[in-house]
Amino acid sequence: MNKIKWMIFAILATALFVLAGCTEDNKADNGEKDTNTDSNEETAKVVNLYTSRHYDVDADLYEKFKEETGIEVNVVEGKGDELMERLDREGEATEADVFITADAGNLARLKEKGLTQAIESDVLSANIPEKLRDVDNEWFGLTKRARIIVYSKDRVDPENLSTYDTLTESEWQDRVLIRSSENIYNQSLMASFIELSGEEVAKEWATGIVNNMARDPQGGDTDQMKAIAAGEGDVAIVNTYYVGRLLNSENPEEVSVGEQLGVFFPNQDTTGTHINISGAAVTKHAKNVENAIKFIEFLSNVEAQEVFAEANNEYPVNESAKISETLQSWGEFKEQDINLTILGENNAKAIQLFNEVGWK
Numbered sequence: 312m313n314k315i316k317w318m319i320f321a322i323l324a325t326a327l328f329v330l331a332g333c334t335e336d337n338k339a340d341n342g343e344k345d346t347n348t349d350s351n352e353e354t355a356k357v358v359n360l361y362t363s364r365h366y367d368v369d370a371d372l373y374e375k376f377k378e379e380t381g382i383e384v385n386v387v388e389g390k391g392d393e394l395m396e397r398l399d400r401e402g403e404a405t406e407a408d409v410f411i412t413a414d415a416g417n418l419a420r421l422k423e424k425g426l427t428q429a430i431e432s433d434v435l436s437a438n439i440p441e442k443l444r445d446v447d448n449e450w451f452g453l454t455k456r457a458r459i460i461v462y463s464k465d466r467v468d469p470e471n472l473s474t475y476d477t478l479t480e481s482e483w484q485d486r487v488l489i490r491s492s493e494n495i496y497n498q499s500l501m502a503s504f505i506e507l508s509g510e511e512v513a514k515e516w517a518t519g520i521v522n523n524m525a526r527d528p529q530g531g532d533t534d535q536m537k538a539i540a541a542g543e544g545d546v547a548i549v550n551t552y553y554v555g556r557l558l559n560s561e562n563p564e565e566v567s568v569g570e571q572l573g574v575f576f577p578n579q580d581t582t583g584t585h586i587n588i589s590g591a592a593v594t595k596h597a598k599n600v601e602n603a604i605k606f607i608e609f610l611s612n613v614e615a616q617e618v619f620a621e622a623n624n625e626y627p628v629n630e631s632a633k634i635s636e637t638l639q640s641w642g643e644f645k646e647q648d649i650n651l652t653i654l655g656e657n658n659a660k661a662i663q664l665f666n667e668v669g670w671k
């Protein structure tokens with residue numbers, strides 16, 4: 312009898328042990344599922360990206376990032392404004408971990424709306440110059456562009472060009488092409504002038520430009536360059552990558568427009584040429600913060616920088632990275648020396664001054 316009792320006990324004990332094992336397995340399963348909904352998310356090998364960029368090489372970089380880290384990049388592409396509205400609307404429920412958009416002014420808006428968070432990263436501090444990062448580490452520049460003067464090689468002697476201010480002189484009456492003041496690039500340009508020269512001088516500049524406009528502002532930067540080629544005006548203020556895009560276009564007509572233009576970096580003997588960035592932020596409600604930081608760090612590394620920047624004919628922010636042949640051909644230039652956080656701080660004032668002088 313004792314033997315039988317002992318066998319029954321052994322069977323029951325084994326059954327309990329197996330059941331306990333199952334329970335452990337279930338717990339592990341539940342645990343994994345839980346990490347998708349609560350704060351301990353870092354086991355999920357993904358980073359969700361909202362980006363206003365759309366270049367084929369970006370997808371290759373994301374693939375490379377996955378190979379190196381095992382972290383998959385899920386991409387939502389769209390226009391910067393629309394993605395920003397979406398991020399705002401989604402609030403805490405958003406899936407976005409990283410947001411990439413153009414212009415420090417836009418990144419400052421994200422921060423102001425409470426949609427970004429501060430991150431600490433020695434890698435980013437080492438790879439990205441201080442003036443190209445938010446002062447509170449809530450966004451980081453990844454590529455750099457300059458807002459320059461382009462001119463008709465046929466009708467303009469570059470000897471007559473020097474500063475942004477020069478374009479307000481009577482010599483340039485009805486010859487200046489520039490887009491609307493509603494555009495963030497112009498707002499950031501104006502914000503930089505407010506910082507460097509004060510409100511009064513900035514306002515005088517805007518007044519002078521309005522007086523010398525070849526036409527009411529219309530279209531984007533590329534349209535201003537096409538208007539030079541069409542003879543509607545002789546000089547335009549545009550971002551460098553748009554010139555690079557024309558020169559490297561598959562469309563021969565666009566290449567022809569680009570070749571009719573000279574590239575001029577203004578203010579070389581004074582405050583330097585206005586520069587801006589496209590950049591990235593970790594979102595306020597990111598569920599994969601560690602992965603998000605790793606991803607931005609990856610994009611700031613030399614190898615990725617050379618690919619990421621060149622895709623849009625931009626300057627890498629990492630000073631060890633090489634620049635494209637097109638950019639090399641324009642030579643080095645002196646940049647405005649201001650922290651780009653200031654562009655966001657002066658944005659409202661810039662818009663106000665534009666409105667006061669009637670810049671459409």
Ligand code: FE2
Nearest residue numbers: 413532550553
């Ligand atoms: Fe642009």
